[in-house]
Amino acid sequence: MSTPLTRQIESLYLGRPATVTAVRTLTDKEKLFDVELADGPLGHEPGQFVEVSVFGYGEAPISVASSPTAPGGFQLCVRNVGRVTGALHRLEPGAMIAIRGPFGRGFPVDRMRNRDILFVAGGLGLAPLRSLIGYVMDRRSEFGHVTILVGARTPGELLFNDEYAGWARSPDTEVHVTVDRAAEGWTGHVGVITTLFPRIQVDPKTTTAVIVGPPVMYRFALAETFAKGVPEDQVYVSLERRMKCGVGKCGHCQINGIYVCQKGPVFAYAEIAGLEEAL
């Protein structure tokens, strides 16, 4: 045990040292962490994930919530649901963690260029989607019309709600927000996310849809998207699994024959349509 976080021995399981530089509370359950690696940029693609170590508690797979086009480090939006995420929530700026990755396959931004993009984000699904939304916003002229649908159970659970107005101010961009159940002071739309679909125009020939949300949302949001005529190979989803290793070994993230940590977490719907265990 000589110097901090050394790499004297090559190990697949040793992370890169990183510092939490800022912590922001987003909701009762989610916090946003700014993270800087000691040895340079993360070098991620929108949609990829990292394995975050809080020593003494373990490691958890977390999708990167910021665009690679954003300056400085990167951001992780973490819901407090377990041992490692609970420990993360107790960290304060300056805390040292370790990062392995980025892992997996992100959103295929090159295939999306010059196309209209329909974003459908349910709950915590906005965290990985925000990395792509940020990318598109930063390179706005490279993409067509952008429609962003955001849904949460209650107004208090809406993530990044201070950013919606900024997205909506971008040229040729519309943002629609809904909650399943209103609360006092809420003047916006009420209803599950699929109730936003009648409000939007989608050109199925020019649109790529990107849908990320909880398991229960996919079936309904996909049906609405297909009803708009968007073909299966132009619909992307990001799937949540319990990746323990991130490198295709531990077996936890497997869907039928596919390791989500290697071939995903982003999939074209056409790639997983026949897989019973996918959605």
Place this chain on the structure above:
Amino acid sequence: MTLRVMEKGDLASFVERLIASEPGAVGPVRKDGKHVFARLASVEDLDLAYTTTLLPPKKYLFPPQETLLRFRLGAPPVVEPVLEAPPLVVIGVHPCDLRGIWATDRAFGDDHVDTNYRARREAITLIGADCLPDEHCFCTSVGSHLPEPASFDLFVTDIGDAVTVEIGSERGRALLERYARSREATAADLAGLQKRRHAKEAAVKARLNVDVQMLPLLLESVSTSPLWEQLGAKCLSCGNCNLVCPTCYCFDVGDLMQLNLEEGERIRRWDGCTLVDFATVAGGHNFRREAKSRVRHRYYRKFQYLMTRYGRSFCTGCGRCSRSCLAHINPPETINALLAEAEREEA
């Protein structure tokens, strides 16, 4: 193939010298009427006339619990990767278990090389030994009854008065030259080896009624078979089959702290896809909630997913899951029932 021959007394001397001179030697040892791979204190401990061991020698390459990192909390935390690779000679590994090691070599060596597995693997010398089957063995059905030339350092077959020794590596050759008295094989020795192998093949009773290479295709058509319901209803989700399997390599990762709450280790532990919570994610959603989907997943890993990826069945025919399943679920009955069902549907 380089084939040498040892008299049986010379084999015992060879093992004795390995135990005395090498840093560690393990082999099949009797335990409560069964056999386990365990440390050999002397050649008397070794029982090469065994059918199977409770656990495969996988435990030396991928231990049930293994330290990946050691750390001391603080600002900053001090973290040290751990690669443990004790030199070890494993004596008496049957062809099916050599095939199991072939499988874990592929799985851990693919794409991202698993540094901890590789370190242990490189420190291990494998001395295989041939065997005779019991009623659960079905190695001939998955092509694991013969030792693959590249899968061992040395391989010993009992041909009656003497044993043949196949040399599979330079490491094996060096051990033989250093510690053993052996002679060149004669035509009679070769004939003895063939005879022994034929006898083994003839003695294998359990079998899959299908060419194993057809199984990925067969499984393609039976994913909704009622058989999975039946097996799911029987399966206790105890994980025994995962525990004893030479090619199950799934694991969990977590941190263990010492009582001083300052130092700790990141460890990995064997996990099992038939255990209830294996595919549960953070929010509580379980992607394989029902036992039938977990049992099916295990079969598909062995005979389709990993098989398609690496070219050969990940079931080695060792029969350990058949012997240890409390619900008597076993690969020959399962595969043969699926086959019969597919044939009925075609007819």
